[in-house]
Amino acid sequence: LMGFSTTYGGSTDFDLSTTFLYETKGSNETRPRLQQEPSKTMLADVSGSWRARPWILTRMADALPIVSTNAPSNLSFTGAIGVSRPNPNTKNNVYVDDMEGSIQTSSAGVSREAWQYSSKPVGLGLRDIDRLGALWFSVQRQVQRGDLSPDLTGLEADDFVSALGIILTPNPNIPEGESGWVGLTHVLSPSGLDLSEAQYLEIWVNDFNRFHGINAHDGDKRFLKIDIGTVSEDAVWDPRTPPNPANGTLDNEDKDHDGQRSFEEDIGLDALSSADEQAQEIPPDTTEYSPSTLEDPAGDDYDFGADPDEFGSSIAERISRFRHLNGTENNQRLDTENLDNGTTLERLDDYLELTLELGSDEFTAIDVQRDYPGSSIDADNGWRLLRIPLNHPSVRREGFPDLNTVKHMRLWFDGFSDTTEFQIVSIDIVGNRWERQPIRAAGGGVVSDSTQFVDGKIFNVATVDNK
Numbered sequence: 001l002m003g004f005s006t007t008y009g010g011s012t013d014f015d016l017s018t019t020f021l022y023e024t025k026g027s028n029e030t031r032p033r034l035q036q037e038p039s040k041t042m043l044a045d046v047s048g049s050w051r052a053r054p055w056i057l058t059r060m061a062d063a064l065p066i067v068s069t070n071a072p073s074n075l076s077f078t079g080a081i082g083v084s085r086p087n088p089n090t091k092n093n094v095y096v097d098d099m100e101g102s103i104q105t106s107s108a109g110v111s112r113e114a115w116q117y118s119s120k121p122v123g124l125g126l127r128d129i130d131r132l133g134a135l136w137f138s139v140q141r142q143v144q145r146g147d148l149s150p151d152l153t154g155l156e157a158d159d160f161v162s163a164l165g166i167i168l169t170p171n172p173n174i175p176e177g178e179s180g181w182v183g184l185t186h187v188l189s190p191s192g193l194d195l196s197e198a199q200y201l202e203i204w205v206n207d208f209n210r211f212h213g214i215n216a217h218d219g220d221k222r223f224l225k226i227d228i229g230t231v232s233e234d235a236v237w238d239p240r241t242p243p244n245p246a247n248g249t250l251d252n253e254d255k256d257h258d259g260q261r262s263f264e265e266d267i268g269l270d271a272l273s274s275a276d277e278q279a280q281e282i283p284p285d286t287t288e289y290s291p292s293t294l295e296d297p298a299g300d301d302y303d304f305g306a307d308p309d310e311f312g313s314s315i316a317e318r319i320s321r322f323r324h325l326n327g328t329e330n331n332q333r334l335d336t337e338n339l340d341n342g343t344t345l346e347r348l349d350d351y352l353e354l355t356l357e358l359g360s361d362e363f364t365a366i367d368v369q370r371d372y373p374g375s376s377i378d379a380d381n382g383w384r385l386l387r388i389p390l391n392h393p394s395v396r397r398e399g400f401p402d403l404n405t406v407k408h409m410r411l412w413f414d415g416f417s418d419t420t421e422f423q424i425v426s427i428d429i430v431g432n433r434w435e436r437q438p439i440r441a442a443g444g445g446v447v448s449d450s451t452q453f454v455d456g457k458i459f460n461v462a463t464v465d466n467k
Contacts, residue, residue: 001021001022001024002021002022002023003020003022003043004019004020005017005018005019005020012051013050013051013052014048014049015049016047016048017046017047018044018045018047019043019044019045020043020044020045021041021042021043021044022040022041022042022043023041024038024039024040025039025040026038027091031095032093032094032095033095034094034095037088037089037090037091037094038089038090038091039086039087039088039089039090040086040087041085041086041087042084042085042086043082043083043085044083045080045081045082045083046080046081046082047078047079048078048079049076049077049078049079050076050077051074051076051077052074052075052076053072053073053074053075054073054075055072055073057075058072058073061073102432102433102434103430103431103432104197104198104430104431104432104433105428105429105430105431106188106193106195106198106406106428106429107426107427107429108186108188108409108411108427108428109186110138110162110163110164110424110425110426110427111138111162111164112164112325112326113333114186114187115136115184115185115186115411116184116185116237117183117184117185117236117237117239118183118184118231118235118236118410118411118412119185119231119232119233119234119235119236119246119349119410120181120232120236120246121181121183121225121227121353121398121410122232122349122398123349123396123398128236128243128244128246129171129173129242129243129245130171130173130174130180130181130242131171131182131241131242131243132168132169132170132171132180132181132182132241132413132416133169133170133239133240133241133289133290134166134167134168134169134182134184135165135166135167135169135318135319135322135326136164136165136166136184136325136326137165137318137322137325138162138163139162139164139165139423140160140162140311141160142163142311142423143161143163143423143425144157144159144160144161145157145158145159145160146158147368147381147383148161148204148366148425150368150372150376150377151372161425162425163206163423163424163425164423164424165318165322165421165422165423166422166423166424167315167319167322167419167420167422168182168413168420168421168422169241169288169289169319169419170241170287170289170417170418171241171242172241172242172287173242178417179414179415179416179417180417181412181413181414181416182412182413182416183410183411183412183413184410184411185231185408185409185410185411186408186409186410186411187339187340187407187408188228188406188407188408188409189407190339190340190341191340191405192404192405192407193405193406193407194403194404194406195228195403195404195406195429195431196403196404197431198390198403198430198431199389199390199391199430199431200387200389200390200429200430201226201228201387201388201390201428201429202365202385202386202427202428202430203224203226203356203386203424203426203427203428204383204424204426205383205384205386205422205423205425206384206422206423206424206425207382207384207422208380208382208421208422209369209379209381209382210382210420211358211359212358212359212360212364212367212382212384220415221357221358221359221415222357222358222359222413222415222416222420223355223356223357223358223415224355224356224358224411224412224413224422225353225354225355225356225412225413225414226353226354226356226409226410226411226412226427227351227352227353227354227398227409227410227412228351228352228354228401228406228408228409228410228429229350229351229398229399229401229402229403229406229408230346230348230349230350230399230401230405230406230408231339231348231349231351231408231410232346232347232348232349233250233337233339233340233346234247234337234345235251235337237251237269237328237337238270238298239290239291239292239298239299239327240285240287240290240291240292240298240299241285241289241290248345248347249345250336250337250343250344250345251270251271251337252269252334252336252337252338253265253266253267253268253269253271253328253334253335253336254334254336255271257343260334261332261333265334266330266331266332266333267329267330268298268300268327268328268329268335269328269335269336270298270300272298273329274295274296274298274329277296277297277298278294278295278297282297282298284297284299285297285299289319289323289419291323291324291327296329299324299327300327300328300329301324301327301329301330302324302325302326302327302328302329302330302331303323303324303325303327305321305322305324305325315419315421318421319419339407339408340407348399350398350399350400350402351398351399351408351410352390352395352396352398352401352403353395353396353397354388354390354392354394354395355394355395355396363386363388364385364386365385365386365387366383366384367384368381368382368383368384369381369382383425390403390429406429409427411424411427
């Protein structure tokens with residue numbers, strides 16, 4: 001705000017004053033919202049007065065009959081004029097919503113400690129003993145932002161992002177030509193998240209170009225499946241293959257239920273120390289990828305590795321490096337099957353199951369190899385952003401899923417039989433602040449739902465990252 005005022009009163013018969021004001025209001029927003037627009041206003045005002053004693057008026061009055069003046073005539077003029085030039089929006093446009101921050105995301109972490117062996121998915125005829133082996137580990141300083149977005153340059157492209165590495169290992173119990181499954185569970189919230197307005201699940205996954213783009217036969221298809229809702233706590237946690245089945249009891253190291261870890265309790269979910277395992281003559285698992293040894297027949301001893309900075313240049317080296325990383329014995333934490341801080345084993349299965357066939361492009365939003373053809377991309381860069389609507393017809397409902405109270409996420413693989421590696425940068429359940437509403441006619445009747453499935457194509461309103 002700025003302005004000035006002037007006044008002139010140099011004589012008794014004339015005075016003049018002026019005022020000028022200029023106000024501007026800025027906005028820090030590139031896209032100004034309604035009632036937050038940048039504006040400017042200019043105001044100007046001029047006022048004055050003039051006074052005179054014209055003798056002719058006095059004489060004219062004296063000339064009137066019966067009129068005699070005893071004072072000179074007095075004549076005065078006073079006036080003011082003002083002008084206002086407002087500009088309520090100097091950008092000449094306004095946004096009802098700039099859409100920045102409209103996305104709402106609930107994310108599953110990619111830290112190794114956030115995941116554990118899952119229970120068996122139900123309703124599909126799977127068997128506990130057909131569970132594959134799995135190694136999962138945090139991937140640090142291996143994946144850069146430029147691997148996901150090759151159009152980035154400089155320091156931005158060189159920034160490292162954290163990822164979850166997963167290696168599936170074979171189960172010798174599975175006959176040749178058949179396949180198995182394996183899953184990991186993550187707790188989104190012990191009490192449950194309200195995801196009733198969520199629209200999509202998005203996952204950034206790298207399969208090192210092993211599967212996508214393959215025109216596989218039905219029997220050769222590999223699936224990545226994600227269950228969201230409530231899953232059973234009765235996990236198939238035995239690290240050996242074939243594993244011991246889920247036992248229907250709450251396996252928990254906290255034997256005295258005080259929430260504090262003691263040395264005597266940190267012996268694994270099997271409740272046996274390695275010495276006890278040997279004393280009971282538990283036979284070790286001698287298969288190629290098993291963590292079981294003569295000293296640790298159950299294969300549950302934790303070992304972080306001699307060199308924490310050594311990642312391994314091949315899948316074989318990484319298997320050797322991380323074989324004992326997820327052991328529950330002597331890992332300095334209280335391990336439990338419990339997922340919601342309760343005291344009993346919960347075996348409810350109420351969830352949505354989203355299926356992603358890794359050889360299909362149906363739900364591929366970004367494929368680095370496909371979408372950046374002019375960039376120099378490594379042959380094993382198989383990064384893809386897969387996006388599937390939560391209300392897609394292919395989504396399977398198990399039990400009575402309630403998106404108002406989502407506790408768990410189960411990430412599991414089906415159709416695999418050989419050693420396979422994946423990396424995952426993010427798993428997000430995505431919605432936005434704009435609520436889905438149907439299209440209505442003037443009379444109020446519903447013309448169309450907010451999501452359309454026409455000729456196999458989906459139309460929906462969603463958010464898109466501008467990076």
